[in-house]
Amino acid sequence: MNFDELYQQLILDHSKRPRNYGELDGDGVIHVHGDNPSCGDEIHLHVRFGPEQVEELRFTGHGCAISQASASMMTLKLKGKGREEAERLLRLFHDRVAPEGDGSDDPGPRELGDLNVLSGVRQFPQRVKCAMLAWRAFEQALEEASGGNEGEARVSTEEAP
Amino acid sequence: MMPILPRDSPGSLYCMNETTSPDWAALRADFPILDQQVHGQPLIYFDNAATSQKPRRVIETLRHYYEHDNSNVHRGMHELSARATAGFEAARTRLARFINAASEEEIVFTKGTTEAINLVANTWGSANIKAGDVILLTEMEHHSNLVPWQLLAARTGASLRFLPINERHELALERLPEFLTPEVKLFSFVHISNSLGTINPAADLCRAARAVGALTLVDAAQSAGHCPLDVQALGCDFLALSGHKMAGPTGIGLLYGRKTLLDAMPPWEGGGEMILSVRYEASTWKNAPHRFEAGTPNIAGAITLAAAADYLDGIGREAIFEHDRRLAQYAHERLAAIPGLTVLGPPLGSEARSGVVSFVLKEVHAHDLVTLADQRGLALRGGHHCTQPLMRKLGLSSSARASFYFYNTQAEVDRMVEILAEIERFFR
Numbered sequence: 001m002n003f004d005e006l007y008q009q010l011i012l013d014h015s016k017r018p019r020n021y022g023e024l025d026g027d028g029v030i031h032v033h034g035d036n037p038s039c040g041d042e043i044h045l046h047v048r049f050g051p052e053q054v055e056e057l058r059f060t061g062h063g064c065a066i067s068q069a070s071a072s073m074m075t076l077k078l079k080g081k082g083r084e085e086a087e088r089l090l091r092l093f094h095d096r097v098a099p100e101g102d103g104s105d106d107p108g109p110r111e112l113g114d115l116n117v118l119s120g121v122r123q124f125p126q127r128v129k130c131a132m133l134a135w136r137a138f139e140q141a142l143e144e145a146s147g148g149n150e151g152e153a154r155v156s157t158e159e160a161p
Numbered sequence: 162m163m164p165i166l167p168r169d170s171p172g173s174l175y176c177m178n179e180t181t182s183p184d185w186a187a188l189r190a191d192f193p194i195l196d197q198q199v200h201g202q203p204l205i206y207f208d209n210a211a212t213s214q215k216p217r218r219v220i221e222t223l224r225h226y227y228e229h230d231n232s233n234v235h236r237g238m239h240e241l242s243a244r245a246t247a248g249f250e251a252a253r254t255r256l257a258r259f260i261n262a263a264s265e266e267e268i269v270f271t272k273g274t275t276e277a278i279n280l281v282a283n284t285w286g287s288a289n290i291k292a293g294d295v296i297l298l299t300e301m302e303h304h305s306n307l308v309p310w311q312l313l314a315a316r317t318g319a320s321l322r323f324l325p326i327n328e329r330h331e332l333a334l335e336r337l338p339e340f341l342t343p344e345v346k347l348f349s350f351v352h353i354s355n356s357l358g359t360i361n362p363a364a365d366l367c368r369a370a371r372a373v374g375a376l377t378l379v380d381a382a383q384s385a386g387h388c389p390l391d392v393q394a395l396g397c398d399f400l401a402l403s404g405h406k407m408a409g410p411t412g413i414g415l416l417y418g419r420k421t422l423l424d425a426m427p428p429w430e431g432g433g434e435m436i437l438s439v440r441y442e443a444s445t446w447k448n449a450p451h452r453f454e455a456g457t458p459n460i461a462g463a464i465t466l467a468a469a470a471d472y473l474d475g476i477g478r479e480a481i482f483e484h485d486r487r488l489a490q491y492a493h494e495r496l497a498a499i500p501g502l503t504v505l506g507p508p509l510g511s512e513a514r515s516g517v518v519s520f521v522l523k524e525v526h527a528h529d530l531v532t533l534a535d536q537r538g539l540a541l542r543g544g545h546h547c548t549q550p551l552m553r554k555l556g557l558s559s560s561a562r563a564s565f566y567f568y569n570t571q572a573e574v575d576r577m578v579e580i581l582a583e584i585e586r587f588f589r
Contacts, residue, residue, distance in 0.1 A: 007533065012588065039528055039544055040558025063558065064526035124532060
């Protein structure tokens, strides 16, 4: 694999010019702070859920290109999706990047679209948590939403479950 | 006594005339692992601070032990056991000589540096540290020389102090009197920082500690095998090192401790080998060092580590030190020319710089840099290097690190610079 395959222009672009970068305030917004303590990646995710769907997402953060690009692409993908659809995409993405996959080079499920470029992370187990950070934060946001909570939550890829 | 090393093992020339420089190219050929491709490119192994590679002769020693001499030590009454015991205790004596300890009884074999430090914290520490006492560390310590003391302090009500680093990434020595006060019972510090590459003036620090009645522990994980080590010259009370960073195997290291100190320390782990006599209700303990070696030791590891000590002394640790420093200085000069790249640690050319070169590249997170370097066959390390508090203090989430050993070459450094320049352009 050369530079281009993992760090395709797409990833580079998203990490340098993240989409939906910023904050969300107001009623019904759930804020989740996620970090990778061992490498310093941080994501602050803000999600407004509507009655049925993910209405709006924003994030801020800093860290490696993989973590920031994944967050940026995630916000594009999940906006407007129904909650069940969002959960499905979360699982799909996880399966795509987790090293237990069959390692096949297929282009990946169509629904993931651009997110498929992150699948190269599968070959770098140390980087999987970078790709997953934003998604873990979103998972937490979903849980907060189902629990009827508003407000702040925290997730870390390295805390004991 | 049976020989430790196989007589016909391959090996490089190691009876060097002191005035000739070692044949580095010939020595490199002793390391089979270096001769491979990674992702279609020649491997450039610049992660020696994480672990060093092993020469054929050391690997052979391990193989020979298991093929000829393996048995359990100390209480067997047959030939193989006698050989294994002799080899194991000869290794202890050899390692005592390696650091100029007064006797082999001052060498306790451990899994490595981390275990050695924990041993001191849990035995000497538990018996001697109480509320109100201070343990002095520095801001550049590796987690292994920080966490055990945090645990001890929490248990005993003692507190920790941290000698600061200055803008040159060296210890602020002029502030030592402020920190090294009579409440300090132990000053535990790193000899060569794995994160910054800084060499600390260990003998001076030990002298200063002695003057206020504090004991000292030197974390020699990065210095053992990279420069001469003499505990008499250092004047330290304890010293910890790891075998795998000095051309030896993983799973073996040692704690050096002055005999009087070790003899007064309560047991560490309990079990076989460290006891004299055992009844159901109570047992009595052996003297140091065996008191601190419960269970079957890493016999093969100790014997192999002694072979590594022989190998390195055959080259000369002073020569190794000069080689690594020269190469690191060359790397420092060339890296500093890459746009946006900052080298950490003391300034270029400083006597306090070692063979460890850490750096940050603007706009490129260390993990991305190291992953991309790997794609070109270059093994670096990126992250916090087990010095999270230090990185936080420096305002860095991570840094990248190249660390050299005597088998690394200038051509490899040139290639690293090419690769990093390519990465810098890619992210621009």
